[in-house]
Amino acid sequence: MTWTEQQLPADHPPVKSGKVGVLVVNLGTPEAAETGAVRRYLGEFLSDKRVIEIPALVWQPILRGIILNTRPAKSAAAYREVWTDKGSPLAAITADQAIGLQERLGAETNGGVTVEWAMRYGKPSIPEALEALMDGGCERILLAPLYPQYCAATTATVVDKAADWLRERRWQASLRTLPPYHDDPAYIGALATDLGRQLDALDFVPEVLLLSFHGMPQRTLDLGDPYHCHCRKTARLLEEAMAQTGKYPDLRMVTTFQSRFGRAKWLEPATDTTLEEEGVKGTKRLAIAAPGFSADCLETLEELAIRGKEQFLEAGGEQFATLSCLNTSEPGMAMLETIIRRELGGWI
Ligand SMILES: C=CC1=C(C)c2cc3[nH]c(cc4nc(cc5[nH]c(cc1n2)c(C)c5CCC(=O)O)C(CCC(=O)O)=C4C)c(C)c3C=C
Ligand SMILES: [Fe+2]
Ligand SMILES: [Fe+2]
Numbered sequence: 181m182t183w184t185e186q187q188l189p190a191d192h193p194p195v196k197s198g199k200v201g202v203l204v205v206n207l208g209t210p211e212a213a214e215t216g217a218v219r220r221y222l223g224e225f226l227s228d229k230r231v232i233e234i235p236a237l238v239w240q241p242i243l244r245g246i247i248l249n250t251r252p253a254k255s256a257a258a259y260r261e262v263w264t265d266k267g268s269p270l271a272a273i274t275a276d277q278a279i280g281l282q283e284r285l286g287a288e289t290n291g292g293v294t295v296e297w298a299m300r301y302g303k304p305s306i307p308e309a310l311e312a313l314m315d316g317g318c319e320r321i322l323l324a325p326l327y328p329q330y331c332a333a334t335t336a337t338v339v340d341k342a343a344d345w346l347r348e349r350r351w352q353a354s355l356r357t358l359p360p361y362h363d364d365p366a367y368i369g370a371l372a373t374d375l376g377r378q379l380d381a382l383d384f385v386p387e388v389l390l391l392s393f394h395g396m397p398q399r400t401l402d403l404g405d406p407y408h409c410h411c412r413k414t415a416r417l418l419e420e421a422m423a424q425t426g427k428y429p430d431l432r433m434v435t436t437f438q439s440r441f442g443r444a445k446w447l448e449p450a451t452d453t454t455l456e457e458e459g460v461k462g463t464k465r466l467a468i469a470a471p472g473f474s475a476d477c478l479e480t481l482e483e484l485a486i487r488g489k490e491q492f493l494e495a496g497g498e499q500f501a502t503l504s505c506l507n508t509s510e511p512g513m514a515m516l517e518t519i520i521r522r523e524l525g526g527w528i
Pocket of ligand 2: 439
């Protein structure tokens with residue numbers, strides 16, 4: 181007889197059952213489109229040493245003295261432009277992706293797979309989601325940061341946060357992490373299918389398809405972060421996959437980096453500058469996609485779809501479309517199921 185089969189004392193902690201859990205994680209978002217909530221969110225996000233790689237003694241006075249007094253009101257106004265009745269788009273879509281994955285992975289043997297979701301900054305937090313999985317009997321957990329391209333400021337900080345939680349526990353769960361999937365045929369195929377479907381549904385034929393990735397300081401590339409190379413490889417493979425369909429022979433694809441923050445040099449070319457340049461040089465019809473974002477969010481719905489459109493049209497462009505992220509589309513969910521199942525090999 182094993183210990184777990186014996187009669188346990190009444191005050192014994194619950195015995196887990198060895199189930200498998202998946203925790204999908206995305207960046208984080210404020211709890212409301214209001215200055216105070218945005219200040220709390222940005223305070224946590226921009227205090228992460230993986231995100232702002234400046235010594236805290238130098239950075240914290242700038243953050244607390246300037247940025248958190250000026251940016252939250254402006255950002256809150258931007259969030260209000262895209263807020264939904266289910267809250268922030270990023271949180272609502274991530275929650276729906278977790279529900280979709282639960283449906284796809286829930287019916288396995290060995291008690292099924294339990295799927296939870298979390299935000300790296302804000303709520304639900306990574307520790308509370310991991311705690312919920314363990315309370316539900318999960319002893320093996322796949323941590324799945326939904327970032328196709330690895331970046332220390334995104335992927336690594338999710339793993340750090342989970343490791344902080346493990347450090348505090350006597351009985352740890354066994355953790356695996358989802359590797360970056362920037363060049364995975366399942367991901368490239370899902371993008372090609374989904375973007376192709378959206379291009380076909382437009383009421384104009386774009387001359388240019390801009391692939392806009394989130395930017396990073398140039399210094400992180402010089403220090404060896406693979407993010408820039410991952411973005412470039414995704415873009416190349418996607419271009420090849422779309423060319424293979426033979427459907428868009430005249431479509432010019434251009435890769436850019438968006439959301440510059442602060443004064444340091446960021447990865448180039450910048451999305452906003454490129455939109456203006458395209459308009460000025462006579463491009464009339466342009467579509468933009470953000471393949472690095474798993475879910476639509478402030479950066480796609482406001483920065484690209486609202487401000488990007490204005491920039492292009494003011495520079496002389498005539499027709500503009502922002503294509504949706506993979507979100508909960510059938511190709512997107514099938515891709516997530518494929519790459520997650522692969523990592524669960526041997527567990528289910
Ligand atoms: C130095 C600052 C920032 C780095 C580095 C950075 C990297 C980075 N971010 C994402 C994905 C997202 N970022 C989002 C919002 C956002 N990003 C920054 C700054 C940096 N990002 C800020 C200040 C904000 C908040 C909004 C604002 O005030 O402008 C989001 C959207 C969040 C939402 O609520 O919708 C995502 C997603 C990646 C992938 C990345 C590195 C590769
Ligand atoms: Fe960002
Ligand atoms: Fe932005």
